[in-house]
Amino acid sequence: FRSVGYEFSDQDLTLCILHIEKILNINMAFDWEVVKVANAPRYKLDVPTVQLPLRITVKGPAEESGDFLTHMIEVLGAHMEDFENFLRSLDPSAFEDVSVSTESVDLPPIGAPTFASEHPVEVILNNVHPEYGFTTDIRMYVIQYVKELVKDHLDVSLELIDIEYAGIIESEYGTMKNSISLPLRITVKGESKASKETTLSVIKIVEDYNQEIKDFLISLNEDVFEEATISAESFNFDSIIEMDIEETVHHVQIIFENAPNRYRLSATDRKSIIRFVKKKLDENLDESLGLVLVVDAGDIINAGVLSLPLHITVKGPAAEADFALAFVIDTLNDHKHDIEMLAKSLDWNELKD
Numbered sequence: 001f002r003s004v005g006y007e008f009s010d011q012d013l014t015l016c017i018l019h020i021e022k023i024l025n026i027n028m029a030f031d032w033e034v035v036k037v038a039n040a041p042r043y044k045l046d047v048p049t050v051q052l053p054l055r056i057t058v059k060g061p062a063e064e065s066g067d068f069l070t071h072m073i074e075v076l077g078a079h080m081e082d083f084e085n086f087l088r089s090l091d092p093s094a095f096e097d098v099s100v101s102t103e104s105v106d107l108p109p110i111g112a113p114t115f116a117s118e119h120p121v122e123v124i125l126n127n128v129h130p131e132y133g134f135t136t137d138i139r140m141y142v143i144q145y146v147k148e149l150v151k152d153h154l155d156v157s158l159e160l161i162d163i164e165y166a167g168i169i170e171s172e173y174g175t176m177k178n179s180i181s182l183p184l185r186i187t188v189k190g191e192s193k194a195s196k197e198t199t200l201s202v203i204k205i206v207e208d209y210n211q212e213i214k215d216f217l218i219s220l221n222e223d224v225f226e227e228a229t230i231s232a233e234s235f236n237f238d239s240i241i242e243m244d245i246e247e248t249v250h251h252v253q254i255i256f257e258n259a260p261n262r263y264r265l266s267a268t269d270r271k272s273i274i275r276f277v278k279k280k281l282d283e284n285l286d287e288s289l290g291l292v293l294v295v296d297a298g299d300i301i302n303a304g305v306l307s308l309p310l311h312i313t314v315k316g317p318a319a320e321a322d323f324a325l326a327f328v329i330d331t332l333n334d335h336k337h338d339i340e341m342l343a344k345s346l347d348w349n350e351l352k353d
Contacts, residue, residue: 032071114190246315293313
């Protein structure tokens with residue numbers, strides 16, 4: 001299975017873990033008990049793939065403890081076809097040709113001390129069409145692509161927390177003709193504190209995969225990026241130029257189609273959906289924007305249509321205020337399946353269609 005950028009939704013991830021737990025409980029040797037199956041940190045792989053790292057806790061005879069891991073992998077391996085079919089039931093388009101394998105991996109022990117650190121990396125695009133300006137939506141797509149590359153190729157001892165746009169910097173590249181600067185604030189977690197080596201390792205990932213980045217840019221706009229070259233270097237966070245920040249309020253409706261006529265969401269269900277929407281916006285909104293508030297705007301009377309009107313407040317650079325609503329709607333549309341599944345789980349009898 002190859003799909004750079006695919007991520008399990010929170011609900012699908014939970015369902016996957018429960019399905020794995022079910023396979024193990026049914027098929028493990030009778031004298032061993034599965035205590036807990038939990039999600040674990042990602043680890044490094046050298047090919048594009050979807051990872052589902054698990055930390056599985058079992059208990060059984062002490063004299064057989066050395067065989068736990070081998071037996072679990074054998075059990076999971078024997079039932080991978082079952083799990084593949086389960087994945088297809090979650091998302092038929094994404095997992096139509098999926099092939100699943102299982103292997104052991106060394107994970108940091110629970111409770112091991114870790115440190116979060118921020119690293120400044122400037123991605124520089126040269127030989128770009130002279131009349132092109134780096135639009136906010138293109139910047140968002142590029143940052144997301146770089147995030148997936150770093151996540152997949154970062155050293156096994158490190159975990160990527162986030163990559164975000166750092167802002168405008170006073171850089172010679174920013175004033176060079178046919179050049180675009182993309183300063184990034186890259187946050188990672190590991191067993192050691194911030195080091196120059198970590199910054200250099202991220203820079204090396206960008207440089208090693210600059211052709212892949214260029215191919216991605218060409219897929220966005222061939223005329224602009226056909227002759228582009230990509231490089232990366234460190235910069236100083238102190239060189240970031242302060243920008244005017246303003247808050248804007250946006251009126252958005254979540255519309256549920258095929259709901260029973262005159263059906264209304266209960267107050268509790270509305271709060272659950274709003275909490276979920278806030279979480280998704282917090283996690284996925286464009287890097288230049290910050291979520292301030294999501295509140296219930298009350299019912300809009302529209303016979304035959306079930307909707308949840310919201311007032312969504314975001315903050316960001318004043319120059320990008322006009323684009324904020326589009327980013328909010330795009331983010332919610334990207335997660336409309338998750339919102340739909342949540343609503344069905346709240347009232348299956350009424351909302352199953």
